[in-house]
Amino acid sequence: MRDMLEALRDKAQQIGVDFMDVRAVEDEGTSVQLQDGKADKVSQYRQRGLGVRVLLNRAWGFASTDGYDRERAFDCLETAVAMAKASQERIGDQGVVAEAAPVEDTVLAVFEKDPRSISLDEKMKLLTQYEQAAVAAGQGKLVNTRIYYGDSVERVALCNTRGTFLDMESVRTNLGAYMAARDGEVRQKGGEHRAEQCGYELIDRLTPDDVSVKAAKRAVSLLDARRAPAGKFTVVFHPSITGLLTHEALGHNAEADLVLTGQSILDGKLGTRIAADCITIIDDGTIPGSWGSFPYDSEGTPSQRHVLIENGVLKGLMHSLETAAQMDVAPNGSARAQGYANRPIVRMSNTFIEAGAMGFEELIKDVDQGVYLTAGQWGYVFCERGQYTCSAGEGYMIRNGQLEEHLRDVCISGMTLETLMNADAVSNAFEMKMAGMCGKFGQGMHVSGGGPHVRVRDVVVGGQE
């Protein structure tokens, strides 16, 4: 493999490209789904292919193909060059690549139990155990149970014209439970999942109480929950939704490619106050085992811990080799590509708000009427307008400093800069369990998020009451 990638690189240099990189990606995985008592669906996939990116006369071209066939790999290079030539017709800013020292490294995944060595029987027994525990906790009200297990191993080789050659392996394991409950005409759902970059030892660290029982209890308890209110409230976010809030409200706006193309509301705000004093936001790709971590990004830059906001002041952005060169700063390892068929773009890794000193009771004690949101589900943002949406799986009314009525799932909508300034307290608790997939420009990427409980004034809650 290395010979072929280096031959491609040499050929690119002969052609006279400004820059070229090639990534060869091999990915395999297994999943088992148990539903309503039967583990009747078992799947395996294996895929491999390579993607060649070329900067020629300051214009970018990219081509990808399935497989590692040598002839097709060279066709890919030729096509990427043709694509760059086609781009030249209408390029705007000249394509550039920051200077970076070449790196040679092999990084094998760190795990205790290779998931490939665990039999399907054992994985199926695990799911049965999780399901039985959920059913026992479901008070006879569960009408559908789904438990899902998945593992994958990815191997990426990266070679570029700067002399970098990397061989990186990652192993991922995840377990999720999704429950539906019914009482007469009322139907509700609950879901929980855990996902880490590790082997089957993830399972040893978990119990059904953490995943399937939690999902079952939520689905059943929501049958009696009230619809959430509509309007502007003081909202206290649980760490699972703090992670979403951080990712959607701030994170995407701090991706330098969006700033440079005028699509971020943070354009021109570096070094200025954009959040309350209590807000410090970090994106850290170096956390061992976390779902969004990586040793080197998809351009070969080592991953880093980035301080995005420090005590309310915007301190930095996330960069690729190109955006770093455009803004004349050092690349900081945030260029990531999904699989082999995509170009690297600027992405988050593990994004969170740093914890404060306040206890949860203290955080809610001054709230006369507010909403406490938990079980973060999903979110999205229109960066250019700074308008974001986050979904919570459940919540509680806060009345006179106490948690009161249980609330059904609800979304909130906010304006990024208002939310960051209206945050007025963060708790001393910290959780980082929001492993998920982030979508940008059609690419899905492993990310995680979290933080403490955060209190924000004047958030729009989209409830039905």
Add this chain to the structure above:
Amino acid sequence: MDDLLLLAQKACDAAVKAGAEFVDVSAYRGRSLSVALEKCAVKSCDAHWNAGVSVRAFVRGARGWASASGLDETEALNAARNATKLATVAEPDPDFASLPEKAAYPTVEGLYDSRLAELEADELVQWAGGNIDAAREVDPEVLVSGAVRTGWSEGALANNLGVEAASHMTYVNMYVMALVKHGDDVGSYFDYDVGRVLDDFDPAGLGAKAAQEARRFLGARKIETSHMPVVLGPLAAHSTLGMVCWSANAEEVQRNRSWLAGKKGRQVASELLTLVDDPLIPQGCNSSAFDGEGFPRKPLTVVENGVLMSWLHDSYTANKANEPNTGHSTRGGIRPTNVNPKLGDLTAEQIIRDTKEGLYVPSGSLSANEVSGDVSSSVDFGFKIENGAIAYPVKNTMIAGNMLEFLRNLDAISSDYREEPGTVMPTIRIQNVRVAGGK
């Protein structure tokens, strides 16, 4: 194409030999071209080839699934044996009866256009450039991003009951996002065009239209929380009504996790609503002659005068319910095809004029909790309607309710519509919606 079918059949034979009671194999290949736009310029031109094989093997109803990239015969046969092995280990499912048997397929015209298959990147760049120029004529400061994409694919499907199905298709689409800034005030909007054949694709005007619309979103205001009618423009109405068909997915219903479960034959919507899923519309974006399992497609009335008439089935759910297969398999799920509502009497303009105070939402989905049907959605793009006219854009505004309430409160479907290949998209109005505002 013949080589794909031959490979699929060989993999089927290998699975049967390994002990599969039922098996189907899909083999496919394709090429795509795309041009990414950022800041009124081409960011990159990309080309992709992809090919692969996937095998579903069944033993006592248990399903093993294995896939491999590429069309290498050894890999394909290994995938077939692997899938069979997985099916042997998995737990039996007595509800599985059979895969579809060999059948004749209808003809659907206009799913492949050799002119699209032969397009080069520079033609895509020309389309992109023309739209950037036109957007700048509307507003010299506009920032345009987006993409133009085209591609072809061909696939073959075989199963051990004699199904042999082959298809080839092309597509082209362009998406333009325009952004205008006046200081801290930002307006943005998008437009798009799609087609399966070149004659259905007319990208000229997308950039200018997106820029004009983006300017309309300048000066957005927060509004008060209250109840009001919501008028959903063509794109928002299409995604909202489409959700009814998505939720009529028989697998979701049989598994008790659809808000439509238990409601077949019942009035679930206003009498105004009739929804037909038609996969046979010539040149339709979601048209095809057969579904993912090789079952022949045909039109299906899902809702008629507000009554839920049918579930969307694949072979598994149809056999389980002892109902006819409707041919909606994706070979791993169930999904609608081209969903079209019956049109109403008033024009969109008349519906807005008839709305004293309300909200107009041109695009975006009222995403619902798929189990409860509860809706809690942001208005990503919206205008306040005052005295029967669009008054000003809104921000930080949300819509909430329940899909069944919304469908019952549906009181207008327009006679005019936006049309994309296979789909007509009228404007609709829903009365008495909870609107949460940031004011």
